[in-house]
Amino acid sequence: MKRRSFCRLFICTSCLFMVGGLSAQEARRNTKFVPKALWKDTDGEHINAHGGGVLFHEGTYYWYGERRGDRTSSGGISVYSSKDLYNWKNEGAVLSPVDNPDSDITWGCVMERPKAIYNAQTRQFVLWFHLELKGQGYAAARAAVATSDTPTGPFKFIESFRPNGNMSRDMGLFVDDDGAAYHIYSSDENYALRIARLREDYLGPTTEDTLLFRNHREAPALFKHRGKYYLITSGCTGWDPNEASLHVADQLFGPWELIGDPMRGGEAKKTFGGQSTFVLPVQGKKDAFIFMADEWRPKKLQDSRYIWLPIQMHADGINIEWIDEWSLDYFN
Ligand code: GAL
Numbered sequence: 001m002k003r004r005s006f007c008r009l010f011i012c013t014s015c016l017f018m019v020g021g022l023s024a025q026e027a028r029r030n031t032k033f034v035p036k037a038l039w040k041d042t043d044g045e046h047i048n049a050h051g052g053g054v055l056f057h058e059g060t061y062y063w064y065g066e067r068r069g070d071r072t073s074s075g076g077i078s079v080y081s082s083k084d085l086y087n088w089k090n091e092g093a094v095l096s097p098v099d100n101p102d103s104d105i106t107w108g109c110v111m112e113r114p115k116a117i118y119n120a121q122t123r124q125f126v127l128w129f130h131l132e133l134k135g136q137g138y139a140a141a142r143a144a145v146a147t148s149d150t151p152t153g154p155f156k157f158i159e160s161f162r163p164n165g166n167m168s169r170d171m172g173l174f175v176d177d178d179g180a181a182y183h184i185y186s187s188d189e190n191y192a193l194r195i196a197r198l199r200e201d202y203l204g205p206t207t208e209d210t211l212l213f214r215n216h217r218e219a220p221a222l223f224k225h226r227g228k229y230y231l232i233t234s235g236c237t238g239w240d241p242n243e244a245s246l247h248v249a250d251q252l253f254g255p256w257e258l259i260g261d262p263m264r265g266g267e268a269k270k271t272f273g274g275q276s277t278f279v280l281p282v283q284g285k286k287d288a289f290i291f292m293a294d295e296w297r298p299k300k301l302q303d304s305r306y307i308w309l310p311i312q313m314h315a316d317g318i319n320i321e322w323i324d325e326w327s328l329d330y331f332n
Contacts, residue, residue: 030086034325035272035307036295041080042089049078050294050304053115053172053278055125055151061085061283062151064114064127067093068301074111075302077129079152085282085290085328094153095127095146104144104160108134111144113219113277115173116151117181119202125151126202128183130171131160141167143185145203163196163205170218172278173198174252177224182252186218190236193217195252210253217245223279223289225313231256232291234275239298241270246318259317266322274307287313288331291320 028044039047049065056062061082067075076096080088095114097107105111110132118125124147131144143163146155162168163183171185181198183205196209217233224230229249235242244263247256266272274293282288293307310330312319323330 032086032325032327033308035309036305039306042087045090047080047088048302049080050301051113051277054280055116055118056283057118057151059083062116063088064094064116066112066114068304073108077111077114077127081152091152094148095155095157104131104133105157106134113171117173117175117202120179122201124149127155128171128173130169138169141169143168143171143183158203164207164209166194170220172220172222174222184220184222190218191216193220193233212254212256219276221276221279223281230318232262232276232279234271239296241273241275243269244271244276262317262319264319264321268322272307272322279311282328282331285328285331
């Protein structure tokens with residue numbers, strides 16, 4: 001008698017972890033992108049990687065982003081890993097503020113828009129981000145660099161600076177086909193967008209540093225397709241969404257031609273409620289790029305949402321159209 005009831009209990013307990021014959025983890029597996037929905041990591045937690053960018057390295061995507069709490073000061077920079085772009089494993093904090101009050105990254109600082117690239121010569125992962133010093137609001141306007149031997153860190157903070165003496169707020173990185181890397185950054189109180197070629201070790205800018213345009217733009221996301229460079233930026237309205245614009249160039253240092261707003265459908269005139277952060281080239285698929293944006297929720301920044309949409313490539317430009325939900329099959 002005793003034995004039979006034990007058996008029943010055993011079966012029921014295992015049922016608790018099964019949903020329609022799948023384990024709870026399998027049932028949670030994502031198979032599509034739903035912009036603005038709550039995106040959960042493989043532990044079931046909301047992904048906390050805002051204003052970020054993605055690095056592909058040896059078969060795995062690494063998504064670096066701002067680790068946000070309730071306040072504007074920073075919780076550091078996080079990284080998530082994925083093989084398929086839908087399911088992301090939290091790999092923890094790659095860089096956190098420190099207790100040392102003399103450090104540029106003491107608690108209370110602001111770390112924004114982190115981007116990581118891999119330097120094949122030094123075999124280092126190099127992380128750049130926008131740093132604001134504790135207690136100074138957005139006045140310091142610096143770029144900061146950290147490095148690691150592995151993509152998941154922890155990264156070692158190297159230094160922060162104003163590139164070639166220029167203010168540096170919203171930023172992106174871009175590595176060209178020849179391995180040269182570039183820092184694209186909002187400067188001069190965000191009135192100027194600049195580009196600087198990085199040193200060979202990627203740890204600082206060279207003096208090859210040029211004004212791209214003075215259109216009061218930020219949130220730069222740069223990518224290359226068939227020899228042309230495309231640059232998506234936002235206007236400057238803080239956390240509030242605004243109209244995106246696209247510039248195109250044959251050479252990184254310009255001239256850059258203003259094409260206009262590439263967004264279509266839905267709230268296109270306000271970038272669907274989001275702000276650009278990165279363009280992600282999808283591996284193994286032709287002409288496949290994902291536009292990544294943040295729908296900011298400034299009252300509770302960690303609750304900000306992600307807007308990922310496929311980029312439609314045309315002979316004479318690109319468009320990004322609102323889609324409620326989609327999968328990578330879109331690119332087939
Ligand atoms: C935005 C910027 C964000 C953040 C915010 C603060 O313009 O893109 O990264 O700095 O301002 O208000």
